[in-house]
Amino acid sequence: MKNIRVRFFAIFRENAGVETYQHQTRSETTMELFKEMTGIFPGLSIETAALVAINDTMAGWEQQLSDGDEVLFFPPVAGG
Amino acid sequence: MKNIRVRFFAIFRENAGVETYQHQTRSETTMELFKEMTGIFPGLSIETAALVAINDTMAGWEQQLSDGDEVLFFPPVAGG
Amino acid sequence: MIFTITDTKIDRDGLRASLLNPASGACVMFEGWIRNHNDGQEVLRLEYEVYRPLASSEGKRILREAMGNFDIQDAGCIHREGLLELSETAVMAAAVAVHRDEAFNACKYIIDEVKHRLPIWKKEHYVNGDAHWVNCQRCANHAGTSKALPGAAADG
């Protein structure tokens, strides 16, 4: 089991109803973790072009999680 | 014979040594007139991408001259 | 090379002054303005949420990429966060070069990447009282080539 801190942004935060969430998980990848989150937070759903970061570095959806990671879930960005 | 007023700009003016020149000509086109000018002003020579205007309207090098026209000879432009 | 996130008015003259130098002949600047309509809705104001640590590091990375990919001499970008009113400048990007083509291409590259890659989100507040997070449909195609969620629908 890995100890992961999850952070949601923008519409993900509004849909989850929380900004941060401390979680014990068997998920291996960021994608598995996100799917787990949609089970815990029913308002949350997969969005086109969502991005993910681990410990303030952009990551991929197959990236492996490590104990103690902070995982940031970004809905599709819309800067400018 | 047509009465034409010729104006030279920038390096054409410097090479001709005059800014304006009143001229009686049998030249039919702006091109013929320019060639005539190179005979009158030896410093003047044909330049890449020179432009010509008649009576403050951009013209072509085959354009016909009319009595009383003011013909403007522009060396290659270099705005900006 | 300046990349800044700010919650106050973008200092346009300051960014330009930071790029001005006697070896450059061309300066191209882009400004994104808050406009009063989007997708048929009347917009009242916009709210920008920015995750600063990553927006800042990724923004600087984009400027370095622009310096590497184009023959430019300097580049800069400033992005607003917080609540913005109509006609305010939300983002400014700029590039300077000896010749203009490279400055145009670099400036366009910077703003395109900033819009696609920075962790920034905007919520539109409409005249009718609704509000809505903008999900930039076009991002789908672009992000799809790198780190976007697989299986997601692309721009229709």
Next chain:
Amino acid sequence: MIFTITDTKIDRDGLRASLLNPASGACVMFEGWIRNHNDGQEVLRLEYEVYRPLASSEGKRILREAMGNFDIQDAGCIHREGLLELSETAVMAAAVAVHRDEAFNACKYIIDEVKHRLPIWKKEHYVNGDAHWVNCQRCANHAGTSKALPGAAADG
């Protein structure tokens, strides 16, 4: 749509303000600066000669073409004449649109055409005391398609 020739400092804020409107989301601005080198020569200052009547009418025509060719909402351009020092702005062109691609394309079109078509000439004054009329070799190709002197050599 503003096109101006001026012998004093270009009013950058004034041009931008004339284009600012709540329906536009993108503003692209180009500035041409006097740079300290050209073709291996150290430049001290530049002198712009402008034939105002035609520069003005042709400049306005270019802006109208930009409005017709691109999906923009407004455009403007200011060009200096007379003696200019290093780092001064010789020309500014700008276009505003709903979306940025059209603003970029229109701004680029305006400055390209201004440089090729307006009766404006510049004389470079060098650090070594020489002076030289710039004959913009690139113009040859462009102008060759329209009204340039036939038979003239193209850009090597």
